[in-house]
Amino acid sequence: AERHPAAGRHVVITAGPTREPLDPVRYLSNHSSGKMGYALAEAAAALGARVTLISGPVTLATPAGVERLDVESAAEMHYAAQRLAGECDLFIGCAAVADYRAEQVAEHKIKKTDDDDGLTLRLVKNPDIIAAVATRADRPYVVGFAAETRDVERYARDKLTRKKLDMVVANDVSRAGLGFGADDNAALLLWRQGNREARRELPPQSKRDLARAILETALEAQAAPQNA
Ligand code: PMT
Numbered sequence: 001a002e003r004h005p006a007a008g009r010h011v012v013i014t015a016g017p018t019r020e021p022l023d024p025v026r027y028l029s030n031h032s033s034g035k036m037g038y039a040l041a042e043a044a045a046a047l048g049a050r051v052t053l054i055s056g057p058v059t060l061a062t063p064a065g066v067e068r069l070d071v072e073s074a075a076e077m078h079y080a081a082q083r084l085a086g087e088c089d090l091f092i093g094c095a096a097v098a099d100y101r102a103e104q105v106a107e108h109k110i111k112k113t114d115d116d117d118g119l120t121l122r123l124v125k126n127p128d129i130i131a132a133v134a135t136r137a138d139r140p141y142v143v144g145f146a147a148e149t150r151d152v153e154r155y156a157r158d159k160l161t162r163k164k165l166d167m168v169v170a171n172d173v174s175r176a177g178l179g180f181g182a183d184d185n186a187a188l189l190l191w192r193q194g195n196r197e198a199r200r201e202l203p204p205q206s207k208r209d210l211a212r213a214i215l216e217t218a219l220e221a222q223a224a225p226q227n228a
Pocket of ligand 1: 014016031032033034035036074089093094095096097098099106125126128129130143144145146147148159160171173179180181
């Protein structure tokens with residue numbers, strides 16, 4: 001195999017969580033550490049690609065040779081993704097994007113009230129970042145992730161179709177030692193090859209090795225003739 005199979009390609013990767021502000025001191029978020037997305041960025045750079053990493057707030061160092069754009073909210077990630085989507089060859093959505101944000105961000109810190117009624121937050125849907133990339137006329141090859149806790153394959157296939165992805169990387173985030181925050185992960189890759197569905201199961205391994213296998217599969221699938 002070629003040593004730099006991604007040379008000349010521009011790969012854009014989203015990684016990490018998003019933070020959805022509630023007031024000046026609070027936010028809604030999730031447990032994504034950014035490790036999987038950063039491993040993909042590192043692997044893509046090692047394969048010779050030009051890599052832009054759109055990163056939510058994480059504590060990881062930027063991999064060598066990778067250009068990093070820091071964002072906080074899903075709205076900011078969406079804006080950055082749209083700006084880059086038309087000029088890349090491969091887009092990988094590994095970020096754990098918050099599905100909802102507060103309908104209104106309070107200007108001042110939300111105060112605790114004396115009555116014991118609790119607090120109701122009104123949330124509204126965030127834009128679907130990867131679906132918006134996949135519906136562009138000038139779309140790159142689009143690889144999405146699916147974080148599931150049950151019926152992994154069925155929900156992953158549903159995301160592949162509904163979000164118009166070229167490939168989905170499904171991970172079972174309920175398995176101990178894998179997924180969110182862990183150093184290891186496992187995945188089921190599903191993609192269309194002509195009118196057949198192709199699949200590849202990647203057993204538990206380091207996110208570094210998994211990232212390389214995901215990229216190699218995506219680059220091959222992207223290059224394969226679609227009527228094969
Ligand atoms: O960061 P780590 O700690 O290493 O953990 C890695 C991971 C578990 C976060 C990663 O492997 C993973 O599964 N990422 C996707 C997490 C997720 O939010 O999945 P989802 O099934 O909710 O979303 C499906 C796809 O749509 C994803 O590509 C996601 O980036 C994208 N999406 C979701 C919602 C939204 N508003 N916009 C999006 O683009």
